Amino acid sequence: MPKNRLRLGVNVDHVATVRNARGGAVPDPVRAAHLAIAAGADGITAHLREDRRHIRDADMARLARELSKPLNFEMAATEEMIGLAEQLKPHAACLVPEKREERTTEGGLDVVGQAAALAPAIARLAAAGCRVSLFIEPDEAPIAMAAKLGAPVVELHTGTWCHAVADGHADKAEAEFQRLARGAVFAASLGLEVHAGHGLDYDTARKLAAVPAFVEFNIGHFLIGEAIFVGLATALATMRRAMDEGRAAG
Numbered sequence: 001m002p003k004n005r006l007r008l009g010v011n012v013d014h015v016a017t018v019r020n021a022r023g024g025a026v027p028d029p030v031r032a033a034h035l036a037i038a039a040g041a042d043g044i045t046a047h048l049r050e051d052r053r054h055i056r057d058a059d060m061a062r063l064a065r066e067l068s069k070p071l072n073f074e075m076a077a078t079e080e081m082i083g084l085a086e087q088l089k090p091h092a093a094c095l096v097p098e099k100r101e102e103r104t105t106e107g108g109l110d111v112v113g114q115a116a117a118l119a120p121a122i123a124r125l126a127a128a129g130c131r132v133s134l135f136i137e138p139d140e141a142p143i144a145m146a147a148k149l150g151a152p153v154v155e156l157h158t159g160t161w162c163h164a165v166a167d168g169h170a171d172k173a174e175a176e177f178q179r180l181a182r183g184a185v186f187a188a189s190l191g192l193e194v195h196a197g198h199g200l201d202y203d204t205a206r207k208l209a210a211v212p213a214f215v216e217f218n219i220g221h222f223l224i225g226e227a228i229f230v231g232l233a234t235a236l237a238t239m240r241r242a243m244d245e246g247r248a249a250g
């Protein structure tokens, strides 16, 4: 295994989205998490949203209890969520912005504007033993503030780049890719561990993997969608190969 192998975190939120569409117990996101780990995932991410639209409290408790690989608890920096993380003590906590009306997390956390509120949240999560990451835009100001706030990890938001790629806007896509690559190098230069996520698919993951500053990708929607057609294990194996190929080419 190469020394700088990228980790693949699998987000199981959308297994719960399908379950909740019918209000029953299946498909079970915890079963998907176990299957993903068996298929080579390096960790599992789940986002407990304020409105519980996909993952629910009981799912998060089972994930925290049962998994044999690290759990990354994605959350808004609210009193309720920090209290839950203090109880469940997941390996990692990723702070994200959350708006009720959004379909998914739409932008990075405003770490500069919200520094005063984030500092105690980060301190409490760290005291609970969680490795804190901040989900931010790949720009110097939020990256520098994340380092100043003492978060050990940043997750750079890849959504704008992935949308530009999907929409065929080649110039914008190239500019966004360069912004991500520059951001990753800058974050690593400050001693931060650099993750990436949002909207990644096989092609974007392969391309981004070539930037050696990235240590981990967190991927959900595309993998769960692919699993409908090829099964979760095959989707993961294909993603793993894409990331390894990208890394080797970098």
Ligand code: PXP
Pocket: 011, 013, 047, 074, 094, 096, 104, 105, 135, 155, 196, 197, 198, 199, 200, 218, 219, 220, 221, 222
């Ligand atoms: N990382 C973070 C912080 C996210 O908010 C999300 C979306 O929930 C992801 C990664 C995964 O994004 P996607 O589901 O588009 O792969």
